[in-house]
Amino acid sequence: MTPSSTATPVRRRRRRLSLGRALVYLGLLVAVVLTLIPFVWMLLGSVKTQPELIRRPPTWLPETFTWDNFTAWFTRLDFGTFFFNSVVVALFTVLGTLVFCSLVGYALAKLDFPGKRTLFGLVLVTLMIPGVVTFIPLFVVVSKLGLVSTYPALILPFLAGPLGVFLMRQFMQEIPDALIEAARIDGASELRIFARVVMPLCGPALATLAILTFLGSWNNFLWPLVVAQTADMYTLPVALSLYSVGQNATNYGVLLAGSVLIIVPVLLLFVLLQRYFIQGIAVTGIK
16 A cells, blocks of 8 residues: 555545534634624613614614713612622522531531431432422522511522532542541541531632622522512612513613613623633533
């Protein structure tokens, strides 16, 4: 067999691989464009006037550029209060989730106690239960405790979620047992081992859990809508749904401007922690 005859199939395989890679890149490019179109429309619509937004056929670029939609949030709609409520709820929910999910995950991953497998099985079962199923009982409990229209009502029900427990348990299982045994031989307590040995190694998992929890808390709408029964306790999604609707029609400019204000903190958080987020997803095996 001559060298030219063996080189021909190799070149054909390379061409097929190049063609396949080009098709994959093209498909990814189309998916990215389709994903970004709603966000571009939201951003451009937030600086349009109401008559231009309801015009048919619609236009992409604003003919009359205006900041009035954003100004309305900072003047008429008390954006500062809604933003503060969302930050407080999201921040304490994230901190509580990181602490409690890490504690439970450590117990399920590194401690031996009766019923450990059963408890982990219950955690997996609760992952399959829709949140709507527990919505009414949870509201009854919160109401009986007198916590309606308070920060605890918005925060406590979402601490130590099953997804966070599962994620931390899976990550902590990869930590070598030799490190923990060495700390125990040195006389360290389990709490000290957890704080000084285990937690410093859980950066990627903690960043992943923080992003997922923050995203869920920041965008949570149904529970704050029911529990926050006074305007001073509204979070941004609730305020967005209530104050963008007037007596006669929806103010689409205010609605889109509020959507931009809501999504910016999430994008900033993801940009800052994306490296840890991707690493945490890869290590814990979340699909």
